[in-house]
Amino acid sequence: MADITVTAANVALGASTTPTQIVQYGEAVTQGQSLYRLAADGKWYRTDANDGVAKAVVGAIALTPGATNAFGLVALPSSVPGQSLVNLGATLAVGTVYAVSPNVGGIAPIDDVLSTQFVTVIGIATTTALLDFQPSVSNTAKA
Secondary structure (H helix, E strand, O other): OOOOOOOHHHOEEOOOOOOEEEEEEOOOEOOOOEEEEOOOOOOEEEOOOOOOHHHHOOOEEEOOOEOOOOEEEEEOOOOOOOOOEEEOOOOOOOOOEEEEOOOOOOEEEHHHOOOOOEEEEEEEEOOOOEEEEEEEEEEEEOO
16 A cells, blocks of 8 residues: 655644644554554544554544643544645645555555555545645545
8 A cells, every 4th residue: 555655744724714733642653654543542543444443433633742641732634625624744645635654654546445444544644734634534445
């Protein structure tokens, strides 16, 4: 699977309307990684399309790095198109749908999701730099 190549130093908010939150990481996290929240401890972990539906449910994108148990800033999704833009510090293909990758914390084009992997859309590239962060969770693995 070909994940996007993120330059961590270039990850940033893409609009002033993008919702953010300070969260506690449950493991080491790098900017630009997709995250899910574990209800059992309330901490945020890197997503994984290979390891069950719960780990494929993206809820945030890391804007700052952090070690295990450290706090960091994340971008949150919006249900309104164009309200939650994130600069992933990568070159995106305009109009391409991006999804949770089977590589922990990674983001990949939806066409790269393989059979048996859980499908969660993260968003659509609106420019070569910006992702409109609007997750859509299927709760199913690709056949």
